[in-house]
Amino acid sequence: PPVLQPPVSTHPGPEFWCSIAYFEQDVQVGEIFKVPSSCPTVVVDGYVDPSGGARFCLGQLSNEEEKGKIRRKGGNGEKRGPGGKSRAERSVLRLWARLHIGKGVQLERRGEGDVWMRCRSDHAVFVQSFYLDREAGRAPGDAVHKVYPGAHIKVFDLRQCHRQMQQQAATAQAAAAAQAAAVAGSIPGPGSVGGIAPAIGLSVAAGLGVDDLRRLCLVRLSFVKGWGPDYPRASITCTPCWIEVHLHRALQLLDHVLHALPDAHA
């Protein structure tokens, strides 16, 4: 049966068009910042104004998780973390990185849910975006996109994201159905656990699950430092300061796509 394809614009819009989580290496710092749909542009910068609204200042956040760790471990400041750096060294690195964020970036929602980004910082920002992968002719997740100071580019296309999540969901569904059929037709061997639940099939069979689909609905960006084969850091979770932007309209659409998948039990 064909996957139901709702037009991109029939559902009421979300209260917040995006939420932004800030990370230092693999630790989330501060609260998640939600941007109301009435504010189509938001600035994420390295300064210290905590008042919120259309501006998320990373300079005023403190790393509560880190403080917690220090308390739990007794806090002698000598323990070495990932990368062999002491807490003091990491703290200096973070301060250095935050100073370099400066004016940061501006994110702008256009239309129903496309997103544009302007680099306001004196240093480039590094972006993970499936839209830019496609524009650059790269496989999804294959490239890191370096956006130069002063540049103003589109980083997310809602319609393309919707098409992609529908295709991937359908592929995963077909793979799960094929696996379920194969399991049903086979003679269980010793140690077999019987039928595989469709939900497990969905995530395992095509190597693709809800988390992979959810990844289509977010954009990640690292300030100052790049990652990947061209840089010393292997992953964005090794960079000193980065944000993850969850796009609520796209997540809404993903929810509808998942609901519209035919039930494998039927």
Place this chain on the structure above:
Amino acid sequence: LLRPRTFPQSGGFLPGKNTLAQLKETGSAFEVEHECLGKCQGLFAPQFYLAPDDPCIQCLECYGMFSPQTFVMHSHRSPDKRTCHWGFESAKWHCYLHINQKYLGTSEERELKHLLEEMKEKFSEK
């Protein structure tokens, strides 16, 4: 989107380590760097920056002399394989050129930043 080609291009006249030493002796020269399509460090000699296209930055690696706009296109690093470059325009060199990181946190930092800002504004239309 910019696909980086293979650099470096030759910087032209005044090559050689002696020139570098001479520039340093003049006192007012200071080190700068960029991270465009790779990265590069150079020595900025304000006394040579008399017209927008004057070669006034010497690459610390090959000793070639460059104007600010050509310097930000100069790099000795091999081209990136998995990085795509967006929004790079050499005409925006003033957005990309910074003082050398070794000055950060030193007593010279403020003064050199100010000097570089003056150089950036020298020929800008206002």
